[in-house]
């Protein structure tokens with residue numbers, strides 16, 4: 001993974017699903033249609049578009065959680081399948097939207113954060129799992145003394161920090177954030193975005209950020225890919241997309257961005273600790 005080669009690339013990804021049509025028939029429709037995307041080392045690429053445009057399906061194909069109907073996924077220029085999928089899973093981690101439904105409510109935080117390290121057969125750290133989990137909890141701004149608590153004992157923002165700790169535990173090169181801050185209150189959201197930025201500066205993660213929220217995109221993205229009806233309609237760096245969008249669809253999306261959202265969040269963030277579940 002050197003030079004300008006992408007860390008993660010989707011090439012001509014297509015995904016068809018069948019759905020029920022009228023008169024009890026089923027029909028095939030194309031949710032993602034010939035999408036190619038490249039994610040480079042240390043960058044944050046935001047994939048944006050309205051609901052149903054195919055963002056999550058694209059992300060799931062890129063994470064190899066679902067199989068493309070056509071097209072390929074390459075990590076560092078290579079395809080990973082079969083037994084080598086384990087290495088892909090270590091390198092490409094996903095943080096999902098709803099922290100509570102993506103964390104097992106019956107497991108303690110230590111078990112949750114250490115799970116990928118165990119599943120992927122990583123060598124036991126010199127200081128043991130507990131010490132490694134506590135170190136990860138500190139990195140994401142959680143109190144390491146809470147490692148024996150259950151997810152329900154945390155706020156929404158804290159629970160998403162647990163999900164982030166679990167993702168970075170295996171030292172991935174790519175973290176796919178699928179609407180990772182969408183369920184959070186706006187001031188909590190701003191602080192989780194700040195954490196993600198800090199982690200990227202320290203460890204050079206490449207983020208693919210799936211979101212319908214352009215205020216979030218403006219905060220975090222280096223580059224933006226705009227999706228509509230299963231296709232990428234425009235790609236550019238953040239500045240270009242926000243100041244000089246080329247496509248009508250992008251202009252319409254941008255027109256809906258609440259301008260003051262993050263000014264409010266910044267003010268609220270100083271006053272409000274992450275207490276309630278959001």
Ligand SMILES: Nc1ncnc2c1ncn2[C@@H]1O[C@H](COP(=O)(O)OP(=O)(O)OP(=O)(O)O)[C@@H](O)[C@H]1O
Pocket residue numbers: 017018019031049050051052053054055056057058212
């Ligand atoms: N497993 C599935 N079976 C059938 N249809 C699906 C499946 N997953 C997604 N779809 C359909 O594919 C289309 C794209 O969905 P997708 O979730 O990728 O869009 P999205 O842009 O992420 O939207 P949202 O922001 O609402 O999640 C939608 O019409 C959706 O209903």
